[in-house]
Amino acid sequence: MSSRMVRMFRPCRQLGSFIAYQAQHAGEAGINVNPACTSQCCLRCGRNVPAGRPSLQQPWAGSTW
Template identity: 45%
Template sequence: MTLRSAKDVVAVAQRTERGIALEELGGIRERVTVRRDQRATRSSWPFHQLGTFITYKAQRAGVPAVQVDAAYTSQRCPRCGNTERANRPARDQFCCRRCGLAGPADVVAGVNVRDRARSAWVFVNMPQPA
């Protein structure tokens, strides 16, 4: 299934009765360094716009959506918690230097985003003491 828009993302979350977790990517333009010939392409990344659209449409549809800190999501092992740059031996690959968990870097980052979102959701929805 190819998701082509914020509407598609929200529709899948609504149909599967799940929430949406997004990385907070504020300041990404300042953090990412690119070659001169890539500047025009990279400066038009629509991350903020897509996140805004997803959040807005999710709210209207009653789908929970949360943004989480993006720091180290692609370097942290979701199994043992080891976080280091060496866990990413290649751009697309993840291999934990402590426990050996290996797989596509984007999948590992997605698991970390999901786990952070679950923690944030539990914290935000904790019952308040009387």
């Protein structure tokens, strides 16, 4: 990998490390989620929500984001 690519992805890696540290400090397990379709799929029930939804309220999953 070129040094430019390494510099480009460094902030993402730092954020992931920070989140993992904070989760461990809080006694929780941090999980990695595949970023594909994350803006469309409910993390609790897996139901696909259209991208043009007016809000992130998902009463069928018992959550409101």
